[in-house]
Amino acid sequence: MIRVALIGSTGYTALEVARLLLAHPQAELTVATSRSDEGKPLAEIHPFLTGRSNVALQPFDAAKIAEQADVAMCCLPHGASAQSVRELAAAGVRVIDFSADFRLSSVPLYEHWYGVTHPWPERIGNVVYGMPEFFADQIATADVVANPGCYPTSAIMPLAPLVREGLIETNDIIVDSKSGVSGAGRSAKLGTLYCETNESIAAYAIAAHRHGPEMEDLVHRIAGTPVEILFTPHLTPMDRGILSTIYVRPTLSVGDTTESVQSKLSDALRRAYEGQPFVHVVDHLPATKHVKMTNHVQMTVRVSGEPTTPGRAVIVCAIDNLSKGASSAAIQNMNVMFGLDETSGL
Structure with missing residues (x-):
């Protein structure tokens, strides 16, 4: 035990x-x-x-x-x-x-x-970053593991495989994230009081949030390519959950269509997470309720533009900020550190 x-x-x-x-x-x-x-x-x-x-x-x-x-x-x-x-x-x-x-x-x-x-x-x-989907071998023998940030988890997981395969432009990435109030912690603060957050949604720390550099740093480490990310977080009137909407420009080849680009991006994500028990590339649009109180990640891709002229790709990723964004990720890391099945207790 x-x-x-x-x-x-x-x-x-x-x-x-x-x-x-x-x-x-x-x-x-x-x-x-x-x-x-x-x-x-x-x-x-x-x-x-x-x-x-x-x-x-x-x-x-x-x-x-x-x-x-x-x-x-x-x-x-x-x-x-x-x-x-x-x-x-x-x-x-x-x-x-x-x-x-x-x-x-x-x-x-x-x-x-x-x-x-x-x-x-x-x-x-x-110190190894605690994302077993990429660093399991290092986590298994680590004395210290850095558990990931909640916002970064929702951005790194969809972005890193696409950057690694050269499928998106690296200097034009926008991450727009919404988080439940529990992400601000349990201490009393004016901005997280019920009367301040109920029936309201607000952006904060625009271009100045500490999780932005973490996203850039980890995508670079995983993919081997530096990236520029504009990150904007929002506080939403719910207890828990994060929904990140990520805007990227696909790298296009001759003959690419909107449909083929969408398939190319989705297939790359499916390849990256094949066999990973907690990451799901889905056809529907993820929502925070789909992953509430679980260690699961749901993500999907849509591509804008006319059929023969692809535009931006939009990636939607949902996690639970207290679970995969913090505590259940820590349990997953513990399982890897002690040679247990990753899903034990999850």
Whole structure:
């Protein structure tokens, strides 16, 4: 049985990890930490767990956690997470980090976008990105895994195979994403209050969101080609889910038609994810309800233009931001790290 520690246990992603572990046949939650609520039952913080978990919150102590857990799910904010990850790894605990502290490939890129000095800079660029569809072999032996961002998951997964095959222009990619309010976390903020978000949709951080560089960085790493992505996120009045609408220009050959280009792009995505249990290239238009509370990804392609003059391609991708965008992706990574079937508990 894999023993799992939750580091930073009060947020939505931590609750989602705990919920998934309740149904996991080969893993159990043995430790939960909190800096502000130590001593309290985890079920008091998350009433959903009442009668289902007897774990009490304890202070962070890497050595003690190493005695109680084989792997830690670190659900701390960026900046605060890296030091805890470093201590856990030194104590022999394998770590899946939910923050952005190890996702990017260079220290200057990280420090520019996150505005903090990285406490473990020698590991930047040397931590595997937790997307088993591309990095399973590295994840299997990793001591630290950088769990992907939620918005980036919805963009990287459709874009990387198409860029890798040279099927789309790399300097004209627009990612327009809508997210449920849970993506902003559990802490009280004016912009996520009910009266602010109900019956409203709003763009934010235009051309300035930290997940934009993550999308570019990872597509480059996977496909081997640099890309330019204009990313615009929106907050929508729903609890959970992400729908990304991605606009690209196909690279065209003589004789291409709108139908042939659409088939070419769809076939490339199907080839890329053949045998992957959680990624589905579909004919219908994906919606967030189609993937709610699952580790599944749905994507589809449409091409604009007249029959013989293809225009832009539009890719629609749906994930659950708390699941494939965070916690169930972490469980998938844990399964790979410990040699289990990727779908175990999912």
